[in-house]
Amino acid sequence: METVLELRNISKSFDNNPVLKELSFSLKKGYIGCLLGPSGCGKTTALRTIAGFESPDSGEIVINKTVVSNREDGIPPEKRRIGMVFQDYALFPHLSVKENIAFGLHKMRQVAKDKIVAELLELVGLTDVSGHFPHELSGGQQQRVALARALAPRPELLLMDEPFSSLDITLRERLSLEVRDILKASGISAIMVTHNQLEAFAMADVIGVMHDGKLVQWDTAYNLYHRPSSRVVADFVGEGVLLSGKVTGDSQVKTSLGTLVGRFTYPCRNGCPAQVLIRPEDIVHDDNSSFKARIVEKNFRGANILYSLLLPSNEKVLALVPSHHNHKVGQEIGIRPQVDDIILFEQQA
The missing domain is CATH 3.40.50.300 (P-loop containing nucleotide triphosphate hydrolases)
Structure with a gap:
């Protein structure tokens, strides 16, 4: 063209x-x-x-x-x-x-x-x-x-x-x-x-x-x-946070959310330290999950609420949750990651 x-x-x-x-x-x-x-x-x-x-x-x-x-x-x-x-x-x-x-x-x-x-x-x-x-x-x-x-x-x-x-x-x-x-x-x-x-x-x-x-x-x-x-x-496009991680296989990386399995957007060798981008839609609110995170901030957006969550590792993630799940700041909720395409950047020494 x-x-x-x-x-x-x-x-x-x-x-x-x-x-x-x-x-x-x-x-x-x-x-x-x-x-x-x-x-x-x-x-x-x-x-x-x-x-x-x-x-x-x-x-x-x-x-x-x-x-x-x-x-x-x-x-x-x-x-x-x-x-x-x-x-x-x-x-x-x-x-x-x-x-x-x-x-x-x-x-x-x-x-x-x-x-x-x-x-x-x-x-x-x-x-x-x-x-x-x-x-x-x-x-x-x-x-x-x-x-x-x-x-x-x-x-x-x-x-x-x-x-x-x-x-x-x-x-x-x-x-x-x-x-x-x-x-x-x-x-x-x-x-x-x-x-x-x-x-x-x-x-x-x-x-x-x-x-x-x-x-x-x-x-x-x-x-x-x-x-x-x-x-x-x-950092600029969309919303999300970078979590520390370590690549443990061709399609898996260990993070404070657990081991994520999916397609890597960029190749990263086994064993390398990495930063993993987690978008709000990658975090699913699940009352039955044993993995808990504490709400430190909430932003009501009408149909959804954007929660800022503190993980046990003291790292934070964002979660976009339907607004009928209206929780208070300070409350712990069950979450689970749902990540198909894993966006990661090799952490330089």
Whole structure:
């Protein structure tokens, strides 16, 4: 499949402070990619460098087989055929919905312009409010206007900077799925940046976890969660804890939860010390189990309760339990591990 975007060893510093460190990845045409990470990891700088708002200190950026940016030269942002959706949407308050969408089409004949605007209004579901102004719209509607305006010039690539951060949680989750459907229907390739894992999982075909200016894993959401390549990814993606363990066979490791038997995500030689990632769903609440753990913290989540449990070894694990099992902090409950894929990292001496 054709590649629409490629970053080759991009580095960028501000005041001798490295922000991007040899960042490399590629995105296939029609795919949605996401740069995921905490504040200060470099993801927004990466997006601005792709857009052309920043120039790399080294490396190069290729869009549709054309080098658009390197240390010596670069194509200006307005000539890169890139669309941009900003965090605050940046809609023009004095223009109507259809006028906002048409803003980037000023060089086009009116008939052609009207056709594109009508198609996009239908695509984003805003035909009925085409004459309204931004202040008359909900946050979700404003977000879709910003998306339609970015799509109107038919960009090669769409960039989205924390596009859902100003919305409430319920709307954020719904719109992330809607925007994915819109992008897939239009066939546009996209890169978004976010610190929100659920947004990344809902939106992206491929996700890059960033840490300290580096891309530590570029993979599917499933692999990031079930096959993290490092402790950094394991700590950041999802919830879980690392327990000390020792490999005692090809598919078993001894831990404070007992001996776990399952498929190793990474090879680890017999006898080696390891750290084993235990997710909340790996711990099953079982009143009949003789293995007990003490509740030290509880977080009610509606359908479930997330318990923090202290093991006899003084290590802690998390357990996601249906909320009708409502226990008090300090109480001991029976648990048992249920782990099929064992995520473990060899412990260095």
